[in-house]
Structures are given as structure tokens and as C-alpha cells.
Amino acid sequence: MPERASDRLSRLLGLVPFLTRRPGTTLEELAARFQVSEEQIVDDLELLFVTGRPGHLPDDLIEAEWSDGRVYVDNADEVSVPVRLSPHEATSLRLALEHLAPGTAAAPETVAAVRDKLTRAAVSAAGDPGAGGFLDLAPPTIEPRLGAVLSAALRDGTALRLQYYVPSRDELTVRTVTPHRLRLGRTWYLDAHCHSSGGERSFAVERIRSADPVPAPPDAEAPDQGPQQVRSEGRKAHLRLVLRPEAAWLADELAASAPDCGLTHDAAGPGTVAVDLPGAGWDWARRLLTAYGRGVMRAEPPELAAEAAAAAEEALRLYGG
Template structure:
């Protein structure tokens, strides 16, 4: 087997290359003048890949990239020698605290439902536990957040390709409904589990937060999403504001400034000791409940939301009126 055959194209990841680069410098320092072919064979990569790694190392350094900050080397034909190591003179080693932190994080990741590449996570965990020795066998209990069992149960139904009947709470409309759905996949977005499915009631693809599913039942019939059931693009999050949604303008005080970091906003502008905030919302009822739950917020637009807030505030005040 030649070095070119050792690592088929497409299998290496950025993490693989970073680990190799961190170990390549001390390896070459210990073997000045080593042949490129021999080094490539030791790292089980092709000579072409090794030369690309050397080119990348040659431009690595501290910001400013002066002559004394970059890794320097001499490449004489088929032989390479490191002439300046920029302080990377030892293979990467984890201290006990770092190793234990990685073990705990990987154990939690391996137990989290809906996570892909579980085999890769378990392989990485096994390597770190083996390298950590006795520390890797430490009895560290990993306790997952509440609702994990439900997420795992829903994931099982998706894998069995069965339809479901769910009772679901919709926060935007503050209502609970019962519906039959055809599950498509389970997603983890922002530390929350979502069930993506074709909703027969809405006749559209919907994302259901698993923690808002009050009850569920696995049906005997198979899940059969129609051809027009297109998965959502969640690469930029769940909520995608569009110009068709109502635009809300608020005057926000310091105590409620946090909403500009928690919710997507189109504009946040300082106005004295307050902020003018514009944001798209899926439903004015949701916006009404949000504003009423805040203390130092004034609604400027739209007019319909201003009327809603005023009417509900007056109704609340009437409850205190003396008969």
C-alpha cells in the first residue's frame, strides 16, 4: 500500500488536520532532514497532503506575522527540516482537568437524543478515556435535561416511520390543539429538540418543539408525508423573519433591553436612555403577551397592537374599580 492509498479523499476533517499539524512540528524537529515520503507514511497521508500541510505551517504565526513569529523550515528537494518552531516543540497533551472536561462533554453528547455521528463521538470518547488512564474511568454521572426521555421516545417513532397524534401547545397563539402528523425527522436547534412533520390539520410542514407536546400517541398507520413536504432550512435558526409578517416598533427601557439579544430584531437604535426596537412577529397576540410581561416597554406601532395593549390594560384596571 502506497502513502497515496492510505487516506482516501473526502474522509479527513478539519479536526483531523488540526491535530496532525499540532503534532507535525515536534515530529519534524526530532527528525531533521527526513524524507517527505517517509513522514507521509508515518502520518498515513499522501505526499501531496503532507506538502500542503507544510505550506500551511509555513504561514502560521502570531498576528502581525513578522519573521520571528512564523514557523520556518527548509525544504531541500524531498527532505524537510524545521528551522524555527514558534514554540510548538512538543506534541499536544491534555492536563488532567482538560481530559476530564472532554470526557464529561463527550459522554453527555453521546447520550443526547437526535445527535448525528454517534459512532464518531463514541470512538473519540474511547480514545480520550484510554489516553486519560485511570482518570477516564472516573465515575462521572451525566444527568441530561428534563424532557430527554420524551425526545428519545419521539425519535424512536420517527425511526419506526409511524404517524402520530399529538396534543400541542402553540405559544404564538396561546392555544392547545390536537392534530395527526406524519413525522419526518428530529432536530436539535439551540439546545432544543424539534420534531419536523407534515401536519394534516395545517396541510403543511411544521416544526413542533418537543417540550411543548403535551401528549402523544404512536399510530399503527405508517407516516406518509406527501411529495410537497419540504424540510425547513434551520442553518440560521428556526425563525426566519419575512416582509409578510407584522412589523412591531417598541420603545424599550434598560430593564427590557435583553429582548434585543434574545429575539431577532430588524433595528435597534439608542434614543437617550431608551432604545427604539423594530422586530417582525408571527402573531400580534404573541407580541401582546410579550409586551404585557415587560415593565418598561411602550408600543409605537402597529396601531392594532397599540389598541390591544390599551384595551387589555383598561380591562385590568377595571378589575380594581370600586362597585
């Protein structure tokens, strides 16, 4: 695959400062340092002969010499300073660190040191380091005690007994799982083998109410049965929503928490999403419609939509009063 121009430019911007500080580095060492062939390094050095200040006179161009296998550069003052992170790059790396920190095995002091360096780099790149500044980051997080339990289970390969809330059914379930990994989407997810349901499942970490290690995973249990589960009483409904484009994100949230959720994209025009939730709790569905009704084009069953509309009108009346 041909090399991208941006990749080569990044290497050239690193190559000149590296040689300025380490004159006489061999072609072999440079190839290993920048993870390319010696032929590519020679090609880069030949490009330096036509690189330099505007004007393109001999004294404006970078000079390079490697006749004895050792490389020297001269007349490269303008690009002899190592490349600094831009504010966007430093902030992106800091955000990535915050995303990964809950699921990493790195020592907390190491994460804290990297966080501090990236913060100072972002603030410095944005302007005068002495002027102060801050990064406004709000990545998804995992509650520390829960994060420690999940990390230990992932590290040791042990099983966990979870109390897990399923909002689409308004139920608190108890499941025995063997975790595989923590994965970041809109929020954190725990991918695991669920022994209670007998298959691979993804659990939104924010809906895990408790997690306790168990000595060994038992044989597959009957799914969602027994006194360990707290079920909401009341009616159930096959809930069908057609979401407007601006509320399409809600479909992903519902699908992540309900394995039996069905999605149909562009159901009522570009960007719309139809969501089918069989067996949704009636009270939960009414609360969902009351909270997000502005983004819903259609809702079934009609009597459920009517109850949600009445609840919203009553709330507005109380606010008005």
C-alpha cells in the same frame, strides 16, 4: 481556495509531536494522516527549518530530514508535546456535546465517557487539575422520556400524534406528524411533515405536551378541527407589537410558534421589530403584554394595551400593599 494561516499552524503544531513519537513515518502516511498532499507536507517540513526558539541560530531551529521518503525531526523539544485543548475549546466542545446528545443515536455510555473527558480537560486546562473546578453549562434540554420517543420515531421513520400548545392562540392542538430531524436554535425544534395541516412545520419541543407513536400516518386531516383540540374561549385579536431592540429576541420566539406571524425589521428604528399575530387569543395577548411590556414600544389594539397596563398596575399595587 488558499489555506488559512491558522489551519497550517494547527497542522504544524500536530505534525512535530506526531513525528517525535513516530520517527520514520513516510510522507505518504503523513499526507493521509493530516489529509493534505505529499507536496504540502514537504512544504511544511521546509518551513520547520526556520522555526524554533528565539535567537534563530542554527542550534535554535528545528531540524527535519526526509531524503529517503521517511521523515525525522530533531531539536524540537519545545513543540514535541501534543497540543492541549484550551479552557475555551474544551468548554465549547462540552457545550456542543450537551446540545447534540438528545438527538444523537450514540449509546448513553459513550456520550457519558466523552462528557467526562471534556469536563476533566476543561478543568485541567483552567489550572491545577487537583484544585477542582466545574463547568457552568445550561444548554437547552429535552425531557428524557419525550426525547426517547422522538429519537425512536426519527430512527424508525414512524409517525407521531402530538399534543402541541400554540401560545399565540392559547390553544392545545392535536397533530399527526412524521418527524424529519431535531434542530437546535434558541431551544430544540422538531422539523416534521404535519399531516393535519398538510405541510412542513417546525415544532418547539418544549411546547409538545405529549407524543405517541401511531402505526401509519393517516390521510391529511382537516387542520385543527375536531374534539381532539382544546380551544381557549373568548375574544381574538389581530395583535401588532413594535418591540424595542433589547426585546427583539421575543419576535423569534413568537415566529417559531406561529406560522402566520409576520415580522418587519427596523420598523421604528435600527434594531426594532414589528410583529403581526392575526387571531391571537385576547387573554393570552394581555398576559404577554403584562409580562414583556417594558420591551414594547407600541401595541395594537389600544384597548388590549390598556387592559394589560391596568393588570400590571394592579399587580404592582398588590405587591406594594
